[in-house]
Amino acid sequence: MDDINTTVIHVSTEEELLQAIQDTDENTTLIVIEEPCQTNQNENIKDTNEIIKDKYKQLISTKSNQINVNSYSDQNNNTNENNESTNNESKQRSRKRKRQTQNWKQNVRKRYRQSGKEYINAKGKTVESKRIKTRKDCKGHCKYKCSDKISASERKSLFDSFWSLNDSAKNVFYSRTVIRNKKKRHRTSKQNSRKQFSYEYNFNLGLIKAQVCKEFYLSILDISARRIQWYFDHKNPDFENKRGQHIKYKIREAALCIIRDHINSSSRVESHYSRANSSRKYLEPTLSLSKMYQLYTEKCQSKSIKVEKSHIYRSIFNSEFNLGFHIPKNDRCDQCEEFKSSSKNNVLTDEFKKKYENHIENKNNAKVERDQDRHSIKPVVCFDMQNVITCPRANISNFFYKRKLNMYSLTAHFSLNKCAYNAVWPETLAGRGGNEIAN
Template identity: 35%
Template sequence: MKTSCPVTCRKKCSEKLTEDIRQRIFDMFWSIGDHSRQWDFLARYAVRAEKKRFTVEKENSKRLHTISYFLPRSQGDNIETTKISVCKTMFLRTLSISFNFVYTALEKSDKGNGFIETDQRGKHINHPKIINEDIVRSVIDHVEAFSPVESHYTRKKSSKKYLEGSLSFPKMFKLYNEWFDPNKYSSKATTVRQYRDIINKNINIGFHKPKKDICEQCHIYENNKQVTQSDKEKHEEHLKEKEKARKMKTKDKELALQNNEILTAAFDLQKCLNVPHGNVSTFYYKRKLSLYNFTIFNMGSHQGYCFSWHQQTAKRGANEISSCVFKFIEDTVGEGVKDYRFWSDNCGGQNRNRIVFLMYMLASLKFNIDISHRFLIVGHTQNEGDSMHALIERQTKDKLLYTPDQWYTAFRFAKSDDKPYKVIEVSQDLIKDFK
């Protein structure tokens, strides 16, 4: 209960009601424990009547009614039905309510001609459904039916698995409703939110995104609220290394444009592609054949090369990368190239290892050429070759591809200018045992 109205009150309410009486009224009102009966009480003791006088025309008046407030008189242990006229402040503070509570009661009373209907809150049938084990099992089984795969870039650091980038929770929930078998599961998830919450709680899953463009070291520095001088110096050195690597790459690119004996190229393995591929619901549940596309982009001639194969032909390790680069050198050395300058990211399993290094030694000895391989700074490995991956993904986004051959054709026609990508279909004969 709140304090009474001020002593300056025109109705002198504090003289009519003691604090003990107010407390008993307050306890009685809140002991009712039912909104409908509380509305009845308010409609009985807050009387609304039409105004008798208007300072402006009735049609333009903002207030058409006057409300008179009363509280019951107390005698002994009982509260009599006799009403004591009080001010609005005393009425609201004694019951510890807002005016909206009173207004709602009066509206309901007028609507029901003095009778207030039962409070309907909580009486609807759309109650939240309890998530049981069968619902969880059905959602997990449905997600597993999509055959989630490990990330191509962070699989060594995380156990998180990924679904195709074309999927989303609303789309998966729609497919879930079509997939659900009532003979196998007794109950199902009923909303997208329920479906999503079950996945987030029980499965470490995500939707595959292109290679991350945010440098982890820069991100940590930018969000560090307590940067020390050592952190600042380390970050500045990191940025200097990034600029140094980019300037070296730009210089190599300019030299390749000026001298035909120098070839500067960037290479990288595109994210894992799937067969079949397309926006067909049944494709999501099929076992996929993984297809690999290793791209090399000649910065001097702006010619792109796609070395493509599927998982039944070979894996995607250092031996396969070495074989593709060796084939590229073998095919281009006849053009008079004497100096090869390769750029790539720092992937140890594919680019930065002794297998690739020993392949360079063999190629240098066999073709009498110079080879240098430089690595961009971790987190800042964006290069000209990334445009090949982006263009291929954009051109095949809405296409239906059922076989690896259709993927190879898509690579050839992804670029529509005078220099389409050269596609080399990698066979087992092309893969050499550099190990």
């Protein structure tokens, strides 16, 4: 194992830097500290990394199997941070909830498995968490003296760094720390021996590569030898990995914009009963998602535009728009609906039952008062704003893209003569506010 020395130099000119590089051998790490030049303060020294680039290439090429585990750990941590920042973005209101793939059970199990944490597998069995294991004493019986080379703190650092990597980064780790060679000699008289290769295990501690035995390597990482064998078997050129080689079907952004424009071209109607409680807009009751896709197809064919699949249209409609086809009604009693729901789920409490009985009693008393008012000689006028009527209505494709005229309908009932009166006016005459109706 080669020892690499470290030399620190102070330079102020390019000539001093080049001379220092020439005087440095291959086993020395050069640390350059740039100092301002006294003769010319404005003269800049060229980038140190670019000038000594070729020199370090020679050092790296001689130690191509060396790798700092922490660099892969940092790369994996950056990826996790990017995923968390993406998940924390503000959610856009849409017709349907978006898939939260990161919360799927199989993906949660995968993250736990890759990080070495305890988890429950698909069969319902608990898999223990990974930990550093001591399988044998490498101080007196191991020819590599593994315990003397790597301290307890270094073992903990190697273990934590390894289990912070994902599966792809772990494969890179195996390629840098394990070397597979053809076996050097036969230990059996049989011609066809099962052993075809021998493995050399190493740990990289900074710039130092420490060779260790197989048992020490596997116990530090708490993995089986099958992982190493699987990696090298699938690394074989005879094994063709076809993952990620399929043709990626990407929809053009222009095609998606056409779908969005078509959805936006349909006239919208606000909810009559829940305008204050809902931000959802509504399309005409005569429309449906299938009908809208049919209209989209006809429009594209008339303009000689490629028609996208129906699932793409449906996906955009459900994920990017908060639209509905039916006008909701919130005239039901909240307490009665809560009682029905609790009765179905068998979660009723005595307190809630008593509260509901009082609620029914008050309802019956209110009905009695209403009946008395109906037979009273005092005149009572009841009025209500009915649903908004859009005109005209017809199953003609062009009508769905035009803005309709809203007609407002107000109904009143007079208690003495039992007659109902109705007033209808267009939105061009007046709105539906309380002051406008009173006038």
